Amino acid sequence: MAEERRRLAASVDELKRELQRRVNCIVENADYTIEDIDEAIHCLSALEDLKLTAAPPPEYLCPISHQLMKDPVVLASGQTYDRPYIENWLNKGNRTCPETKELLPNSHLIPNLVMRKLISLWCKDHGIQHGVIPESDRHHFNSLLQILSSNHDLPEKIKAAKLVRILTKSFPPLRAFFQWDTVALTKLLHPLMSGNVNDHPKLQEELITTIMNISLHDPNKKIIATNPLVIPLLVQSLKFGTLETRSNSAAALCTLSSLDSNKSIITKAGALEPLVKLLDEGPLLAMKDAAAAIVNLAVVKENRSIAVFEGAVKVIMKKITDRILVDELLVLLSMLSTYDKPIEQMVKLDAVSCLLSIIKEDTSDKSKEHCIAILHTLCYNDRTRLQEIWRDESVNGIIANLALNGTTRAKRKAKEIVERIDKYFSGAQTS
Numbered sequence: 001m002a003e004e005r006r007r008l009a010a011s012v013d014e015l016k017r018e019l020q021r022r023v024n025c026i027v028e029n030a031d032y033t034i035e036d037i038d039e040a041i042h043c044l045s046a047l048e049d050l051k052l053t054a055a056p057p058p059e060y061l062c063p064i065s066h067q068l069m070k071d072p073v074v075l076a077s078g079q080t081y082d083r084p085y086i087e088n089w090l091n092k093g094n095r096t097c098p099e100t101k102e103l104l105p106n107s108h109l110i111p112n113l114v115m116r117k118l119i120s121l122w123c124k125d126h127g128i129q130h131g132v133i134p135e136s137d138r139h140h141f142n143s144l145l146q147i148l149s150s151n152h153d154l155p156e157k158i159k160a161a162k163l164v165r166i167l168t169k170s171f172p173p174l175r176a177f178f179q180w181d182t183v184a185l186t187k188l189l190h191p192l193m194s195g196n197v198n199d200h201p202k203l204q205e206e207l208i209t210t211i212m213n214i215s216l217h218d219p220n221k222k223i224i225a226t227n228p229l230v231i232p233l234l235v236q237s238l239k240f241g242t243l244e245t246r247s248n249s250a251a252a253l254c255t256l257s258s259l260d261s262n263k264s265i266i267t268k269a270g271a272l273e274p275l276v277k278l279l280d281e282g283p284l285l286a287m288k289d290a291a292a293a294i295v296n297l298a299v300v301k302e303n304r305s306i307a308v309f310e311g312a313v314k315v316i317m318k319k320i321t322d323r324i325l326v327d328e329l330l331v332l333l334s335m336l337s338t339y340d341k342p343i344e345q346m347v348k349l350d351a352v353s354c355l356l357s358i359i360k361e362d363t364s365d366k367s368k369e370h371c372i373a374i375l376h377t378l379c380y381n382d383r384t385r386l387q388e389i390w391r392d393e394s395v396n397g398i399i400a401n402l403a404l405n406g407t408t409r410a411k412r413k414a415k416e417i418v419e420r421i422d423k424y425f426s427g428a429q430t431s
Helices: 002-028 034-051 083-091 113-127 135-148 154-170 173-179 184-192 201-214 218-226 228-241 243-256 260-267 272-281 286-296 302-309 312-321 324-336 340-348 349-362 365-380 383-396 400-403 409-427
Strands: 072-074 081-082
Touching: 002 034, 002 286, 002 312, 034 218, 034 243, 072 083, 072 113, 072 154, 083 113, 083 135, 083 324, 083 365, 135 184, 154 173, 154 184, 154 201, 173 184, 173 201, 173 218, 173 409, 184 201, 184 228, 184 243, 201 228, 201 243, 218 228, 218 260, 228 243, 228 272, 243 260, 260 286, 260 302, 272 286, 272 312, 286 302, 286 312, 286 324, 286 349, 286 409, 302 324, 312 349, 324 365, 324 400, 340 349, 340 365, 349 365, 365 383, 365 400, 365 409, 383 400, 383 409, 400 409
Parallel strands: none
Antiparallel strands: 072 081
């Protein structure tokens, strides 16, 4: 255990050093690149992964569930267990200690306050939320999950699903229930396992929204994504659910994809195609969630080509042209413009004039920065695009202005474009 802690500490220190180096480059160096941003994001995600995978001392784990105890109690044998698991053992009629096998003189459970304090301190040191869900709430919540995983009729399941959705939204500590109960997710999603997942749209909507709610609890992110049921259901719901279900599926995938370790799982499940489609078709809030999820997934360079293949460039250009989510989508377009295929598509979609028009408008400095960076890429090896920029520049002078008044990165990119224009078109007249 000590060796494992030393290994984790070394990994954390290495990631922090690399993160510091990349952040310093972005903040202090005008020549920072998209790769610097990607690597900084990667370091942050990896640090979060390590935080979530830090192994607790074995004495903090319940001998029955083998999970970190939330409500440690002492049995008459002197052994400590997590309350819900030892209660379940006793409720089944067992009168022996699961560990020592000795016959119990009574079934009294005494709170282990010292152990609870030690576990709370360990969780605080590792950035893990820890708290005890009141016993009555826990039993009520579990009873709702039992209804969902049993043979109750549809109206009862819809009512239970609605309550679970409301509780996980209005009472955040209940989201941790899924962290400690290894079968809770399976119980929650049981109604969607039989028949077509879209047979009962209202029930589907309630359950997918609950997944979105519980994904906000950081320790759940890895648990949810690595459960073989969840991501395929989210992707299927993203494709075929109601508009509300599709939107909440995108929101859940957005939250889950913030972890590096989840990005591959989500992409392999085929999430990018329906995310791009929702970005194209959805209402504004759904488009925002879809765009944010695609940005998270596009941090992995291999995923950018998949997004392009699924038509992301065409959809992004259409939205930007219509001045929808301009700031958010320029970030994504900048990420995608790092290799040839999307550049070819942007040229065909008249990206130069669109980006120039955004710079002319009273947009944010960051949007102008992304626009000029993309224009720099478009014209770098394409004399025709450079000439198109020159014709506009000779009339409006917006790039020269940006070279004087933009952000540090925008100034540098704009200056380089102006220099290339001077090199190739000095003395030329516009027609």
